[in-house]
Amino acid sequence: MRARGNRILLIVVLVILFLTADVSPAGAASPSGGICNGPDEPIMVLVLGTDQQNRGYMYGLADSIMVFRVDFQGERVEVMSFPRDLWVEIPDVEEADRTHGKLNQAYFFGTKDMGYFEGEGYGAGLMAETLNVNYGLDIDHYIVINMRIFAEVIDAIGGIKVYSPSPIYSQHQTKPILKAGGYVFGGKEAQLYARYRDPRNVLDRTDRHAILLEAVWEQIFSPQTVFRIPELVGSFKGNVLTDMHLAQISQLLCMSFRVGEDGTTYYTIPRDELYHPDWVGSVWLEKEPGTLAELLGKFQDGTLPLEPAQE
Amino acid sequence: MRNRMRIEQITGFEMKSYSWILILVGLMMSGAISGCGGGQREGVLTAKETAEKADIWETEPSPTPEPTITAVLQSSPTPSLTPTPTITPVPIYPPEPREITFQAEDGQELAGMYFPAGIPDAPVLVLMHWSRGDQAEWEQIAAWIQNRGLAYEQDFNKTWKMPAWFPDYPPDLEIAVFTFTFRGCEGGCRGYPAGEWLLDARAGITAAANLPGVDGQQILAAGASIGADGAVDACVWLNNQGDEEARCRGAFALSPGSFLTVPYEQAAGDLLGDDPPAKLYCLYARRDDAAVETCQSVPGAEVIDYGYVAEHGMQSDSTGIGP
Numbered sequence: 001m002r003a004r005g006n007r008i009l010l011i012v013v014l015v016i017l018f019l020t021a022d023v024s025p026a027g028a029a030s031p032s033g034g035i036c037n038g039p040d041e042p043i044m045v046l047v048l049g050t051d052q053q054n055r056g057y058m059y060g061l062a063d064s065i066m067v068f069r070v071d072f073q074g075e076r077v078e079v080m081s082f083p084r085d086l087w088v089e090i091p092d093v094e095e096a097d098r099t100h101g102k103l104n105q106a107y108f109f110g111t112k113d114m115g116y117f118e119g120e121g122y123g124a125g126l127m128a129e130t131l132n133v134n135y136g137l138d139i140d141h142y143i144v145i146n147m148r149i150f151a152e153v154i155d156a157i158g159g160i161k162v163y164s165p166s167p168i169y170s171q172h173q174t175k176p177i178l179k180a181g182g183y184v185f186g187g188k189e190a191q192l193y194a195r196y197r198d199p200r201n202v203l204d205r206t207d208r209h210a211i212l213l214e215a216v217w218e219q220i221f222s223p224q225t226v227f228r229i230p231e232l233v234g235s236f237k238g239n240v241l242t243d244m245h246l247a248q249i250s251q252l253l254c255m256s257f258r259v260g261e262d263g264t265t266y267y268t269i270p271r272d273e274l275y276h277p278d279w280v281g282s283v284w285l286e287k288e289p290g291t292l293a294e295l296l297g298k299f300q301d302g303t304l305p306l307e308p309a310q311e
Numbered sequence: 312m313r314n315r316m317r318i319e320q321i322t323g324f325e326m327k328s329y330s331w332i333l334i335l336v337g338l339m340m341s342g343a344i345s346g347c348g349g350g351q352r353e354g355v356l357t358a359k360e361t362a363e364k365a366d367i368w369e370t371e372p373s374p375t376p377e378p379t380i381t382a383v384l385q386s387s388p389t390p391s392l393t394p395t396p397t398i399t400p401v402p403i404y405p406p407e408p409r410e411i412t413f414q415a416e417d418g419q420e421l422a423g424m425y426f427p428a429g430i431p432d433a434p435v436l437v438l439m440h441w442s443r444g445d446q447a448e449w450e451q452i453a454a455w456i457q458n459r460g461l462a463y464e465q466d467f468n469k470t471w472k473m474p475a476w477f478p479d480y481p482p483d484l485e486i487a488v489f490t491f492t493f494r495g496c497e498g499g500c501r502g503y504p505a506g507e508w509l510l511d512a513r514a515g516i517t518a519a520a521n522l523p524g525v526d527g528q529q530i531l532a533a534g535a536s537i538g539a540d541g542a543v544d545a546c547v548w549l550n551n552q553g554d555e556e557a558r559c560r561g562a563f564a565l566s567p568g569s570f571l572t573v574p575y576e577q578a579a580g581d582l583l584g585d586d587p588p589a590k591l592y593c594l595y596a597r598r599d600d601a602a603v604e605t606c607q608s609v610p611g612a613e614v615i616d617y618g619y620v621a622e623h624g625m626q627s628d629s630t631g632i633g634p
Contacts, residue, residue: 035506036572037509038572111312223499227500229625230442230536230537231566231599233601235600235623246574246575247572247574247575250570251572254506257502258458258504258506
């Protein structure tokens with residue numbers, strides 16, 4: 001379930017990005033003649049989903065953290081997902097009297113309202129720098145999508161069809177909010193479905209995110225919706241934080257169609273390389289420092305030997 | 312500063328649906344194309360062209376056949392034989408649109424429709440559709456621009472495509488029209504093969520340049536949404552091929568957004584930088600944020616503010632306003 005959802009996420013992120021991207025005149029991609037006119041060299045794209053409920057990106061935490069390695073020449077897409085509780089050095093926040101924190105806090109400290117990070121991209125910029133400092137990853141572009149925009153996109157595409165395989169409980173309720181079964185969700189319902197935290201829920205939030213993303217994917221690329229992609233771009237443009245040009249995004253979207261699921265490999269940081277320390281139970285540390293840097297170096301080079309995540 | 316044209320208030324009420332078409336015609340009439348707008352011209356197909364093109368379908372006689380005399384009488388002190396005039400037939404193709412098939416660079420076969428002009432060796436306008444439909448989206452407009460008495464009475468949902476909405480036709484305009492359907496878009500596009508659509512746009516403009524009865528050096532391209540980018544991208548591409556027999560003179564982009572993997576401002580800049588420079592018009596509706604920024608990203612283009620209509624591409628005026 002999770003692996004499938006994450007593969008679908010690749011497509012969904014690209015689509016949502018395409019629907020909502022701001023146009024950046026600088027850095028426009030020049031067609032190279034390769035597949036989808038993409039660049040000759042692979043590009044690394046940091047993709048973040050934030051927990052913000054408004055349209056802005058001034059503050060908040062990164063709910064999901066992924067890096068896409070897109071190889072236009074090799075016709076390959078690889079996705080690395082990071083645990084948000086990974087304990088890392090966060091550069092440029094010395095003024096906050098701290099040097100380390102959870103990975104998802106790197107976004108928070110970089111947001112505009114926090115005022116610590118002076119580079120480009122605010123939270124995404126500091127997250128990229130954090131990944132570089134800790135693991136040597138070189139990020140070329142970033143994309144940030146908040147929950148509000150995610151919900152608005154769902155409304156714009158006419159809602160999504162969701163099958164929830166188990167009941168969903170909400171805190172303070174004795175009976176399930178949702179029984180197992182099929183539903184049509186608008187944006188607001190999808191948001192709620194993603195956020196229920198009651199421990200009785202068999203599906204954790206990541207599972208439910210995957211279900212939602214799959215439903216979004218199916219709806220956007222359904223015959224009823226797919227031809228609306230260009231006009232939806234105009235409706236949502238500017239509501240996603242990114243440094244990518246629309247032409248680059250169209251290259252990515254084109255690429256996602258070309259490679260499909262067969263050409264996409266999804267990886268997660270192997271949990272057996274991590275542990276929970278005694279001092280804080282909710283964070284992850286490397287058992288052997290340097291292990292993740294080595295692994296991610298191979299990911300960046302396109303030589304990662306890991307087995308893909310299991311279905 | 313970019314040359315901005317605001318036409319929202321011209322008519323005193325909301326923008327009329329056909330108004331952007333008038334702009335397109337204005338582009339054609341503005342001198343971007345030499346010889347366009349002069350009515351019947353003395354266009355003569357070369358023997359090779361005639362042989363190549365005349366067999367596409369039967370031609371009809373020119374209403375005012377003007378035999379071309381290739382020998383010239385000269386005064387001479389001594390009597391001489393009167394030279395025999397050589398008459399080259401000037402084909403005028405019937406007005407009915409003809410299906411044209413052609414291939415993209417990757418071998419994909421594409422379907423087009425050719426609306427011949429009423430003059431030989433005519434300029435040609437290539438119309439590229441948006442992702443919600445196919446070349447049929449242009450059927451009414453193509454027939455209107457062709458101006459040879461064809462009108463389609465289908466009851467389109469989009470009232471702006473009904474013939475009754477079209478303004479009086481400019482009296483001196485003679486131009487052929489070519490439409491085609493992007494791959495996978497019959498009845499509306501499925502999927503998003505943007506790179507392949509770019510190939511289709513290039514193939515479409517190449518096919519138009521080689522149509523019988525058209526002057527390949529006088530090509531215009533126009534389109535909506537993905538077709539808007541296709542028109543500009545293909546126009547630039549054609550002019551970069553170094554083919555002296557084919558030249559795109561201008562483009563009209565309705566709601567572009569770098570949809571075909573090429574940055575719009577890059578293509579548009581190249582087009583405006585042509586020698587001689589081509590014309591470029593870019594139209595947006597204000598709520599189509601991507602089109603607003605895309606159009607405004609290119610200094611030197613004619614930017615047309617379509618007003619507060621909510622939609623994109625060929626739906627830019629579906630507000631039910633009467634003609």
